[in-house]
Each structure stands twice: as C-alpha cells, then as structure tokens.
Amino acid sequence: MSILTKKNELGFFEIRLESIGGMGANLAGKMLAESGVLGLGLNGSCFSSYGSEKKGSPVKSFVRFCEPDVDIRDHSPIEEPNVIGLFHEALYKTVNVLSGLKPDGILLVNSTRSFEEIRKDLNFPYGTLAVIDAMGIAIDEHTKVNTSMLGALFRICDFMDPDSMREVIRHTFHKKYPHLVEPNIRTFDRGYQEVRFQTIEAPKGATGIRFERPQPLLGYETQPLGGIIRTQGNSVLKDLSGSRQGFLPELNLDTCIDCANCDAVCPDLCFVWESGEDKKGRPQMFLRGIDYQYCKGCLKCVEICPTGSLTVRREEAGYADSHRVAHVFN
Ligand code: SF4
Ligand code: SF4
Structure with a gap:
C-alpha cells in the first residue's frame, strides 16, 4: 500500500x-x-x-x-x-x-x-x-x-x-x-x-492558487526610452526588509551623541538625519531614526555604536513599520 x-x-x-x-x-x-x-x-x-x-x-x-x-x-x-x-x-x-x-x-x-x-x-x-x-x-x-x-x-x-x-x-x-x-x-x-x-475548507470547485512564472519587469518592448532602469537596483524603491533574519537594530535617541559612526558602517544608508543647530548655534546634523525599509539586519551599526544607543532586537510583526522613520526624497 x-x-x-x-x-x-x-x-x-x-x-x-x-x-x-x-x-x-x-x-x-x-x-x-x-x-x-x-x-x-x-x-x-x-x-x-x-x-x-x-x-x-x-x-x-x-x-x-x-x-x-x-x-x-x-x-x-x-x-x-x-x-x-x-x-x-x-x-x-x-x-x-x-x-x-x-x-x-x-x-x-x-x-x-x-x-x-x-x-x-x-x-x-x-x-x-x-x-x-x-x-x-x-x-x-x-x-x-x-x-x-x-x-x-x-x-x-x-x-x-x-x-x-x-x-x-x-x-x-x-x-x-x-x-x-x-x-x-x-x-x-x-x-x-x-x-x-x-x-x-476550500469552496467547491476551487482550483488552488495559479502558478505564475516571474517575468522580467522590463524588456525590449516595455523599457522606457533611453533604457533607464527605474526599479531594479534602485535603492529608493528597494525593500530590503525580507533579507533580515529575525533581528534588527533598535535605536535609543536619548543616549545618542550623533557621532554618525552607525551611518559610516551601514551598507544601505538606513539612518535618517535632520539638520539643526548645536547649543552654540552652529549647524549640525541630528539623527532622527532608522528607515527600516532599507535595513537588511546586518547589525554592523550595533557593533560600532560607542554609546550602546543601538541594540539588537528580535523582529516582531509590525515593529519595523511602526518605528520606521522614512527618508524623504524630493
Ligand atoms: S542593521 Fe545593517 S543595514 Fe540595518 S541599519 Fe544597521 S548597519 Fe544598516
Ligand atoms: S553610532 Fe550610536 S551614538 Fe553614534 S550616531 Fe549612531 S546611534 Fe548615535
């Protein structure tokens, strides 16, 4: 049998x-x-x-x-x-x-x-x-x-x-x-x-989920004039969250000294900055958060942070979306 x-x-x-x-x-x-x-x-x-x-x-x-x-x-x-x-x-x-x-x-x-x-x-x-x-x-x-x-x-x-x-x-x-x-x-x-x-239970006559072979997004007939590729390899639209393996960095801005070490090691420019003035009125960049859309969870930023402001956190559903500080592109 x-x-x-x-x-x-x-x-x-x-x-x-x-x-x-x-x-x-x-x-x-x-x-x-x-x-x-x-x-x-x-x-x-x-x-x-x-x-x-x-x-x-x-x-x-x-x-x-x-x-x-x-x-x-x-x-x-x-x-x-x-x-x-x-x-x-x-x-x-x-x-x-x-x-x-x-x-x-x-x-x-x-x-x-x-x-x-x-x-x-x-x-x-x-x-x-x-x-x-x-x-x-x-x-x-x-x-x-x-x-x-x-x-x-x-x-x-x-x-x-x-x-x-x-x-x-x-x-x-x-x-x-x-x-x-x-x-x-x-x-x-x-x-x-x-x-x-x-x-x-599947309804009567259900056929399952149709198989779809992934097709290239752009080809000979569909590419824009000049052959400019707007999406593949374009870091603005790329979502790297699927590359994380269960962990992501968590940022505590209260202890951050804006030294930018994290920004220097991050391979995907995840850190979002804002210009402002220091106590003496001089221009300075201030860290505002992490754009988790681009974070692949390599955790290099956690290793380099001198103040412990970045720690490893287990990824939970919804955390990255609710704590994402998105880049603003003009
Ligand atoms: S974990 Fe890696 S990709 Fe994510 S913010 Fe830190 S350095 Fe960047
Ligand atoms: S490395 Fe740490 S202290 Fe320095 S800017 Fe990044 S989070 Fe802040």
Missing part, C-alpha cells in the same frame, strides 16, 4: 521551501529528502535555486518523493506543490510565495503572528495554514531555524518518520559538531510538537 496519500499525475508528492540565503533551507531540503529516501525507502530528489547566491537574497529548495517503483525523470522546479514552507514571512512582499499551491495544499509559515493576520497579509483565504515560531525555538536552543522548520514539516508530511530524521541529525553533526546533536534534536522535536494548524 502506498504511504504517499497525495500524489500528482506523475506520482510525486512535492514540497517547495521559500527562504532567503543564510537560513538553511537548502540543507533542510537535503535532510528532508535524505530522511525519506534512507528512512522510508522512497525515491526522492532535492535541489535548490539560489539566485545570486548572496546571504539575504531569495532561495528556493525543491523536494520530490515518489514510490520506489516510480522513476524521477522530472528535474524541473516545483510549480504546484503539496506543501510550501515559508522560512521568512516577509518574503511575501517581494516573492509570490504561494504561487501554484494546490487547493488541499498546506502552507507552513515561520511566524509569531495569528492565523488571521497571516492569512490577510498573504492573501491566503482558504486551505490549511500551519504556523510555527521557528525563530523563537532556534533562539531558545541556540540552533538554526531550519531544524525547527523541519520538525514542523515532518508533522505536516505525516508519512515521514521522525526517528529517521533524528538519525539524519545525528549523522550530520556527530563527527564535526557532536555538541550540536542534542540541541538540534530538541529543536526538531519542538518544531514537531509546537506547530499549530488552521484549516478553512
């Missing part, structure tokens, strides 16, 4: 992980596939797509499973997955993360927010939403987000055997990093146990 309860017309159960470079989605995909192949005897494949391969840029990892008597001859990116794992919820601002999700598909999101808030932001009206505070677990256990996400993914893929994953974790870490074996197993187990689910 088949252990794969859901399969597409080619006989595959498919998973797509949406993440950013540095969060470990590639490794998570490999470990998931290894566990299914070695632990359950399934046929499986896994590969990733990295874009520019920079830490902080979007990454996708694809995992396919099928019965041992089915050959995997399809090595194309997964367009209509059964499960989508969203490692970084802010990604939805720049990437169509739900593209192609089947009507009975499951979306797993790394978040501390409520089901309702996530559904509204992601425009995900029906289907099963799974939510796990993967970052919180990783912080508690001094491990990585990908292991807690794997725990939640195993709960979702109920044909998978958690013991085989524990074995893969031991096998992956025991030689070089034996001290990481137990914390990672704890992280995996917590991801498995702490994931929450909410299902809203």
Whole structure:
C-alpha cells in the first residue's frame, strides 16, 4: 500500500521551501529528502535555486518523493506543490510565495503572528495554514531555524518518520559538531510538537492558487526610452526588509551623541538625519531614526555604536513599520 496519500499525475508528492540565503533551507531540503529516501525507502530528489547566491537574497529548495517503483525523470522546479514552507514571512512582499499551491495544499509559515493576520497579509483565504515560531525555538536552543522548520514539516508530511530524521541529525553533526546533536534534536522535536494548524475548507470547485512564472519587469518592448532602469537596483524603491533574519537594530535617541559612526558602517544608508543647530548655534546634523525599509539586519551599526544607543532586537510583526522613520526624497 502506498504511504504517499497525495500524489500528482506523475506520482510525486512535492514540497517547495521559500527562504532567503543564510537560513538553511537548502540543507533542510537535503535532510528532508535524505530522511525519506534512507528512512522510508522512497525515491526522492532535492535541489535548490539560489539566485545570486548572496546571504539575504531569495532561495528556493525543491523536494520530490515518489514510490520506489516510480522513476524521477522530472528535474524541473516545483510549480504546484503539496506543501510550501515559508522560512521568512516577509518574503511575501517581494516573492509570490504561494504561487501554484494546490487547493488541499498546506502552507507552513515561520511566524509569531495569528492565523488571521497571516492569512490577510498573504492573501491566503482558504486551505490549511500551519504556523510555527521557528525563530523563537532556534533562539531558545541556540540552533538554526531550519531544524525547527523541519520538525514542523515532518508533522505536516505525516508519512515521514521522525526517528529517521533524528538519525539524519545525528549523522550530520556527530563527527564535526557532536555538541550540536542534542540541541538540534530538541529543536526538531519542538518544531514537531509546537506547530499549530488552521484549516478553512476550500469552496467547491476551487482550483488552488495559479502558478505564475516571474517575468522580467522590463524588456525590449516595455523599457522606457533611453533604457533607464527605474526599479531594479534602485535603492529608493528597494525593500530590503525580507533579507533580515529575525533581528534588527533598535535605536535609543536619548543616549545618542550623533557621532554618525552607525551611518559610516551601514551598507544601505538606513539612518535618517535632520539638520539643526548645536547649543552654540552652529549647524549640525541630528539623527532622527532608522528607515527600516532599507535595513537588511546586518547589525554592523550595533557593533560600532560607542554609546550602546543601538541594540539588537528580535523582529516582531509590525515593529519595523511602526518605528520606521522614512527618508524623504524630493
Ligand atoms: S542593521 Fe544597521 S548597519 Fe545593517 S543595514 Fe540595518 S541599519 Fe544598516
Ligand atoms: S553610532 Fe550610536 S551614538 Fe553614534 S550616531 Fe549612531 S546611534 Fe548615535
């Protein structure tokens, strides 16, 4: 009897992980596939797509499973997955993360927010939403987000055997990093146990979310005269918040001495200044805040600040938006 309860017309159960470079989605995909192949005897494949391969840029990892008597001859990116794992919820601002999700598909999101808030932001009206505070677990256990996400993914893929994953974790870490074996197993187990689910039945005849292949914004026929590129690489419109990995700098203006060291090290000119006069009436620039739209969370500013006015804060939903001091461009 088949252990794969859901399969597409080619006989595959498919998973797509949406993440950013540095969060470990590639490794998570490999470990998931290894566990299914070695632990359950399934046929499986896994590969990733990295874009520019920079830490902080979007990454996708694809995992396919099928019965041992089915050959995997399809090595194309997964367009209509059964499960989508969203490692970084802010990604939805720049990437169509739900593209192609089947009507009975499951979306797993790394978040501390409520089901309702996530559904509204992601425009995900029906289907099963799974939510796990993967970052919180990783912080508690001094491990990585990908292991807690794997725990939640195993709960979702109920044909998978958690013991085989524990074995893969031991096998992956025991030689070089034996001290990481137990914390990672704890992280995996917590991801498995702490994931929450909410299902809203799809209406009759629902077809799922249409797959859309991303198209270049500008091309031969659509570029403006002179070939000026107005958006790509343009720092005015760029939103880098999707590159943050769960932390951002918090500014306390009461202790700030306007030394501008933070401004000198910030790679994205996030600090917003205003001209004024010092106590003697001489012109001076005063720091007013951080434009979080451009902040990728590198935390170089925190390291350099001589007064401790910048500290590391775990990112919570809505904090960056409500504390953003926006640049004004004329
Ligand atoms: S963490 Fe600090 S230095 Fe890094 S991008 Fe954000 S504001 Fe700039
Ligand atoms: S480095 Fe610290 S003290 Fe100096 S301007 Fe930036 S926040 Fe203020």
